[in-house]
Amino acid sequence: MNSSSSSLSPDPNAARRWWWLYAIAAASFLPALGFYYVGEEAIFPKSALEMWWHGEPIRRLLFGVDLQHNPLFTWLIIPLSALAGWDSMLVVTRAITIAATVLSGLVLAGLAQALYGSRLFSAIAAVIYLTLLDLFLYRGWLAYVDPLFGLLVFAAITALWLACERRSAVWLGLAVLALSGAFLAKALTAYAFYGGAALVLLLRGHWRFLLSPASWVLHGAALVFPLLWFRMVMASSGQGTRMFSEIVAKLMPQSFTEYGLKLLAYPLETLFCLAPAGVIALWLLLRRRVDMGGDRHLLTAALSLLAGLLPYWLAPQSHVRYLVPLYPLAGLVIARILWLAGEGALGMTRKWLIGLIVIKLAVVLVAFPLYQQRYRGANYAEAAQAIIARTAGQPLYTLNVSASGLSVTAYIDVARLPLQPLAFPPAGWQDGFVLAYDPDDQIGPVVEQYRLGGNTLYLLCRGSACAPQPPAAPLPEVQPAEVQPAEGLRR
Numbered sequence: 147m148n149s150s151s152s153s154l155s156p157d158p159n160a161a162r163r164w165w166w167l168y169a170i171a172a173a174s175f176l177p178a179l180g181f182y183y184v185g186e187e188a189i190f191p192k193s194a195l196e197m198w199w200h201g202e203p204i205r206r207l208l209f210g211v212d213l214q215h216n217p218l219f220t221w222l223i224i225p226l227s228a229l230a231g232w233d234s235m236l237v238v239t240r241a242i243t244i245a246a247t248v249l250s251g252l253v254l255a256g257l258a259q260a261l262y263g264s265r266l267f268s269a270i271a272a273v274i275y276l277t278l279l280d281l282f283l284y285r286g287w288l289a290y291v292d293p294l295f296g297l298l299v300f301a302a303i304t305a306l307w308l309a310c311e312r313r314s315a316v317w318l319g320l321a322v323l324a325l326s327g328a329f330l331a332k333a334l335t336a337y338a339f340y341g342g343a344a345l346v347l348l349l350r351g352h353w354r355f356l357l358s359p360a361s362w363v364l365h366g367a368a369l370v371f372p373l374l375w376f377r378m379v380m381a382s383s384g385q386g387t388r389m390f391s392e393i394v395a396k397l398m399p400q401s402f403t404e405y406g407l408k409l410l411a412y413p414l415e416t417l418f419c420l421a422p423a424g425v426i427a428l429w430l431l432l433r434r435r436v437d438m439g440g441d442r443h444l445l446t447a448a449l450s451l452l453a454g455l456l457p458y459w460l461a462p463q464s465h466v467r468y469l470v471p472l473y474p475l476a477g478l479v480i481a482r483i484l485w486l487a488g489e490g491a492l493g494m495t496r497k498w499l500i501g502l503i504v505i506k507l508a509v510v511l512v513a514f515p516l517y518q519q520r521y522r523g524a525n526y527a528e529a530a531q532a533i534i535a536r537t538a539g540q541p542l543y544t545l546n547v548s549a550s551g552l553s554v555t556a557y558i559d560v561a562r563l564p565l566q567p568l569a570f571p572p573a574g575w576q577d578g579f580v581l582a583y584d585p586d587d588q589i590g591p592v593v594e595q596y597r598l599g600g601n602t603l604y605l606l607c608r609g610s611a612c613a614p615q616p617p618a619a620p621l622p623e624v625q626p627a628e629v630q631p632a633e634g635l636r637r
């Protein structure tokens with residue numbers, strides 16, 4: 147293991163100050179627990195609710211349809227939501243993603259401590275990871291599977307790295323378990339991230355251990371696990387075919403012009419996601435103010451980061467959100483560059499990070515809640531209550547799976563329990579209401595429409611549901627009571 151080679155002053159309280167910064171940065175995620183749905187966040191909580199309602203332990207359901215996606219995230223959501231109450235399913239889902247984001251920082255700190263033996267550096271690496279712009283402001287709290295997937299992928303890479311450093315089959319077994327968990331959380335791409343890091347470690351001198359009998363056995367089991375899952379657990383769903391076809395589809399360019407623009411834009415977009423610390427580190431490298439000094443762990447981390455990044459950069463169709471599993475490695479590389487640059491670079495970075503935390507607190511405590519109240523967010527819940535009142539006693543279905551449609555139906559599902567969660571209308575349905583993208587006379591006339599930010603949600607009817615509503619019964623007229631003097635006054 148390499149010890150710290152920096153000339154930083156041995157301030158015993160420096161690590162504590164950085165950990166306090168980490169705690170404040172982590173706490174800044176908590177206001178997000180109270181936000182309304184954002185984007186397509188309703189997919190996972192609604193899917194968990196449907197699995198629970200239908201008693202389905204394996205298949206991910208959405209609007210009654212098998213999504214053919216892996217269920218680990220919903221396995222975590224279901225018991226916690228059942229315990230807290232299904233009206234808290236969004237809070238539970240966001241809490242899981244926030245916990246995964248924060249835990250990834252702690253795993254990174256553990257890896258940095260193991261590699262460099264410096265408490266201060268491990269704290270710096272954790273803070274820089276947690277404050278990467280894309281993660282800190284957006285992707286680290288959204289109720290999507292990416293932070294959990296990233297935690298498990300990075301835990302697998304961390305365990306693999308430590309297994310190679312320590313020649314430990316136990317750590318290798320932990321790597322395989324985390325890798326299998328990452329597959330169950332999302333997709334086969336977990337193996338691509340892990341394989342890239344394994345190839346780097348193999349070429350960096352760990353080939354004897356990685357080609358040992360224990361490694362062959364454990365990695366063979368890791369490769370067999372998805373095959374068993376597809377053949378035995380999901381045998382009738384066609385999930386394996388769907389996963390492979392989805393990967394192949396991303397390798398097909400829509401046009402050479404778009405592909406060329408994507409190749410140019412992707413690194414810039416990635417750099418923006420890694421700001422502000424990533425931008426500072428790149429500036430220092432370009433100014434040649436960093437002496438790498440033969441830091442072998444830094445080179446291993448940088449090559450592993452590049453190995454994970456290249457497939458998504460070169461793929462004709464990809465998104466920066468797919469890079470969440472690489473954010474901890476990026477945090478380690480950036481932190482090490484800043485560390486080697488010295489106290490001045492770290493001090494400047496710390497000021498930027500404090501400023502970013504202040505800006506985020508202003509956004510999550512004031513700006514974004516106002517946005518949700520006045521433009522998009524609160525109206526999802528309001529529309530759900532209005533739809534429930536308008537459709538009471540009639541079947542209700544949906545054809546609208548847009549972000550706003552998902553959000554409204556998630557609120558409807560919870561409010562209507564123990565009724566069945568909303569699903570697509572069955573074939574040949576004759577009576578009831580349906581939520582739709584647009585007016586459609588073939589489905590039925592428009593009964594109501596709800597403006598949700600920049601979108602409109604339409605409520606259509608069919609059959610007896612289209613009958614005019616009876617006028618509301620007038621409230622009984624209350625006659626004023628005759629005032630009698632109190633007993634004392636009568637006397």
